[in-house]
Amino acid sequence: MRDVAVIGIGSTYFGKSEKSIIDLGLEACRKALKDAAVEPKQIQSFYLGNFVGEVLTGQSLIAAMVARGLGLGAIPATKVEGACASGGIALRQAILTVASGEADFALAAGVEKMSGVPTARVTTALAGSMDQELDGRVGLTFPGFFGISFGAYMHQYGIDERCIHQVAVKSRSNASNNPVCYLRKPVTVEEVMMSYPVAEPLRMFDCCPISDGAAAAVVCPADTAREYQRKPVKILSIAQTLGSTRISDLSGMVSFEATVQAAGQAYKQAGVGPWEIDVAELHDCFTIAEVIDSEDLGFFKRGEGAIAATMGETGINGKMPINPSGGLLSRGHPVGATGLAQIYEIVRQLRGEAYNQVPGAVTGLAHNLGGCGAVCTVSIMQKM
Amino acid sequence: MRDVAVIGIGSTYFGKSEKSIIDLGLEACRKALKDAAVEPKQIQSFYLGNFVGEVLTGQSLIAAMVARGLGLGAIPATKVEGACASGGIALRQAILTVASGEADFALAAGVEKMSGVPTARVTTALAGSMDQELDGRVGLTFPGFFGISFGAYMHQYGIDERCIHQVAVKSRSNASNNPVCYLRKPVTVEEVMMSYPVAEPLRMFDCCPISDGAAAAVVCPADTAREYQRKPVKILSIAQTLGSTRISDLSGMVSFEATVQAAGQAYKQAGVGPWEIDVAELHDCFTIAEVIDSEDLGFFKRGEGAIAATMGETGINGKMPINPSGGLLSRGHPVGATGLAQIYEIVRQLRGEAYNQVPGAVTGLAHNLGGCGAVCTVSIMQKM
Numbered sequence: 057m058r059d060v061a062v063i064g065i066g067s068t069y070f071g072k073s074e075k076s077i078i079d080l081g082l083e084a085c086r087k088a089l090k091d092a093a094v095e096p097k098q099i100q101s102f103y104l105g106n107f108v109g110e111v112l113t114g115q116s117l118i119a120a121m122v123a124r125g126l127g128l129g130a131i132p133a134t135k136v137e138g139a140c141a142s143g144g145i146a147l148r149q150a151i152l153t154v155a156s157g158e159a160d161f162a163l164a165a166g167v168e169k170m171s172g173v174p175t176a177r178v179t180t181a182l183a184g185s186m187d188q189e190l191d192g193r194v195g196l197t198f199p200g201f202f203g204i205s206f207g208a209y210m211h212q213y214g215i216d217e218r219c220i221h222q223v224a225v226k227s228r229s230n231a232s233n234n235p236v237c238y239l240r241k242p243v244t245v246e247e248v249m250m251s252y253p254v255a256e257p258l259r260m261f262d263c264c265p266i267s268d269g270a271a272a273a274v275v276c277p278a279d280t281a282r283e284y285q286r287k288p289v290k291i292l293s294i295a296q297t298l299g300s301t302r303i304s305d306l307s308g309m310v311s312f313e314a315t316v317q318a319a320g321q322a323y324k325q326a327g328v329g330p331w332e333i334d335v336a337e338l339h340d341c342f343t344i345a346e347v348i349d350s351e352d353l354g355f356f357k358r359g360e361g362a363i364a365a366t367m368g369e370t371g372i373n374g375k376m377p378i379n380p381s382g383g384l385l386s387r388g389h390p391v392g393a394t395g396l397a398q399i400y401e402i403v404r405q406l407r408g409e410a411y412n413q414v415p416g417a418v419t420g421l422a423h424n425l426g427g428c429g430a431v432c433t434v435s436i437m438q439k440m
Numbered sequence: 441m442r443d444v445a446v447i448g449i450g451s452t453y454f455g456k457s458e459k460s461i462i463d464l465g466l467e468a469c470r471k472a473l474k475d476a477a478v479e480p481k482q483i484q485s486f487y488l489g490n491f492v493g494e495v496l497t498g499q500s501l502i503a504a505m506v507a508r509g510l511g512l513g514a515i516p517a518t519k520v521e522g523a524c525a526s527g528g529i530a531l532r533q534a535i536l537t538v539a540s541g542e543a544d545f546a547l548a549a550g551v552e553k554m555s556g557v558p559t560a561r562v563t564t565a566l567a568g569s570m571d572q573e574l575d576g577r578v579g580l581t582f583p584g585f586f587g588i589s590f591g592a593y594m595h596q597y598g599i600d601e602r603c604i605h606q607v608a609v610k611s612r613s614n615a616s617n618n619p620v621c622y623l624r625k626p627v628t629v630e631e632v633m634m635s636y637p638v639a640e641p642l643r644m645f646d647c648c649p650i651s652d653g654a655a656a657a658v659v660c661p662a663d664t665a666r667e668y669q670r671k672p673v674k675i676l677s678i679a680q681t682l683g684s685t686r687i688s689d690l691s692g693m694v695s696f697e698a699t700v701q702a703a704g705q706a707y708k709q710a711g712v713g714p715w716e717i718d719v720a721e722l723h724d725c726f727t728i729a730e731v732i733d734s735e736d737l738g739f740f741k742r743g744e745g746a747i748a749a750t751m752g753e754t755g756i757n758g759k760m761p762i763n764p765s766g767g768l769l770s771r772g773h774p775v776g777a778t779g780l781a782q783i784y785e786i787v788r789q790l791r792g793e794a795y796n797q798v799p800g801a802v803t804g805l806a807h808n809l810g811g812c813g814a815v816c817t818v819s820i821m822q823k824m
Binding site for chain 1: 494503513515519521523568569810811
């Protein structure tokens with residue numbers, strides 16, 4: 057297998073958009089191709105991550121539509137789906153296709169169009185990634201699931217809820233500097249506590265917003281990357297794992313086995329440990345999720361993630377900067393796009409060009425999680 | 441890249457089923473694993489083709505659900521979608537994962553659950569793979585699309601409609617021997633002509649039925665295949681291409697560029713020509729589609745496919761046996777499953793175990809097509 061590097065990245069603004077799902081995908085891909093200085097006809101493989109496109113927009117075959125719109129050749133163009141981890145999966149597929157020698161240039165994209173339909177329909181569509189014969193039947197949704205998780209974490213570790221709400225405060229603060237973000241108004245911990253109760257103790261500001269958006273990346277062999285990009289970023293590893301698909305199958309509500317397994321595989325393959333990661337984009341679909349992720353990935357000990365967030369350790373100048381982009385909570389979470397939006401941010405950090413630049417960042421990590429911890433991707437990247 | 445072989449196949453009955461989409465997937469996968477004498481924990485990569493699962497059943501994250509139900513490990517489990525070519529794409533991904541050395545055993549499956557919802561909803565869901573900003577907006581559906589194609593073929597080549605209806609007669613005749621098929625009652629060309637007009641000259645019996653079903657295959661390196669399967673089947677090639685995503689983008693209504701390109705790539709990679717194929721399963725979603733496919737794949741000259749079908753050349757004992765299984769027209773077309781149902785039949789043919797065995801079949805071809813000729817897979821297999 058060959059080493060692979062990211063040579064181009066692109067992202068739309070995340071938030072509400074008038075554009076169609078296809079046009080969002082096209083915008084992100086065109087930006088990534090331009091950033092890589094690669095022509096559409098040079099791309100030999102295309103993967104697009106998307107979750108609820110068919111359900112919310114009525115448009116399927118999205119990968120082919122975007123590929124054709126870009127003017128790609130008679131190449132494989134495939135949509136991949138793994139709920140909210142669809143974007144991470146698309147990146148992994150593109151990387152594998154280059155690593156194996158099947159393609160010299162591959163394009164990965166992620167897209168979602170969620171606005172313009174009633175919120176209840178969006179929530180129902182997202183809940184489709186729960187087991188419909190069990191958890192779905194009893195009416196469980198993701199805010200409900202993470203509300204349970206929030207309460208379980210507080211109870212298990214004796215943590216005050218404000219320590220978890222603090223994640224939202226940090227997120228909004230970072231987002232206030234990042235123009236691609238949806239929610240850019242700073243909030244205080246009191247404002248989070250006073251926001252609408254969604255599934256107590258989970259409040260509105262603990263939840264990522266329903267969003268439209270797309271992001272994309274171009275990859276090629278690491279040894280030729282500098283011909284196309286002054287600041288290529290090398291992929292040290294990317295792991296994808298399967299975990300629990302239903303709540304009764306989880307070993308607990310304060311850890312996701314799929315993340316633990318993917319992190320183990322990714323660290324091993326990259327030959328680096330969590331202490332060597334300079335910056336990370338984690339799947340903070342809810343404040344409590346970032347806390348759990350930060351422990352599952354080994355950045356903090358069990359039960360210490362929320363305290364660390366409160367102490368500022370996950371801030372841009374902290375010991376372990378997490379979600380300097382603003383994360384899902386503030387950038388927005390157009391689900392299929394998120395895995396690639398994380399890559400967009402990490403690559404910018406490792407190029408030294410991020411809006412909230414982590415000083416001297418050399419090694420970065422992205423973590424994308426789908427379902428009730430059912431599918432996870434973890435990728436580790438390094439400045440070349 | 442290593443040579444890859446199919447060592448296990450499984451299929452459910454195709455037709456109406458009381459089973460859930462997950463249970464259909466599980467049944468086909470368990471049969472394939474049993475046929476391969478491989479344990480679930482040995483599988484290192486899983487791809488599942490599915491098209492309209494989220495829309496029709498409300499269940500997404502289907503790949504992870506099936507993988508978890510099978511007891512697979514913490515491995516990548518990914519749904520792939522390319523409209524009606526989703527199954528062929530899943531097979532290709534599984535093959536690539538073994539060819540590249542990433543996995544020693546990979547499982548590919550396809551599934552669809554289409555019964556139990558109103559026919560209009562199914563037709564609308566399928567039409568989602570047309571460009572919704574253009575063809576979808578004017579109300580075009582797939583029966584309409586292939587009705588236009590049927591008329592164009594008759595007009596362009598001066599062919600009597602009965603020559604095209606004849607494909608349905610052959611299909612039903614084959615299906616009458618095949619217990620996995622949905623429509624097993626033989627029909628005459630007069631009965632096809634007198635069946636309900638769907639999009640004239642396309643009649644009801646020219647159309648594949650809405651169906652439930654799943655099929656699966658296990659692949660491993662060719663050099664170790666005999667340790668698991670007495671009659672392994674070697675993959676000589678598998679190609680996936682992008683073609684037109686909208687009707688205005690087609691060069692005509694009687695050929696699909698994606699098929700022509702995929703066939704060219706697959707023949708070249710396999711080092712065989714169309715004259716060396718002993719048996720083929722083609723994407724006969726409508727009678728006219730089989731005729732067009734048979735020409736696009738080089739089995740017959742332009743304008744001669746329907747005549748060849750009428751002369752019996754595509755029958756089991758004909759010069760070029762096509763769809764001995766009964767094809768999509770009679771076996772049924774649970775869309776995501778079809779690409780793997782074709783592999784199921786070709787592997788049985790090359791093992792010499794098919795219900796409608798083509799005598800002495802050594803080399804087989806499967807052709808899976810999605811959208812308005814937007815995505816195509818062509819695979820060529822050989823007895824080892």
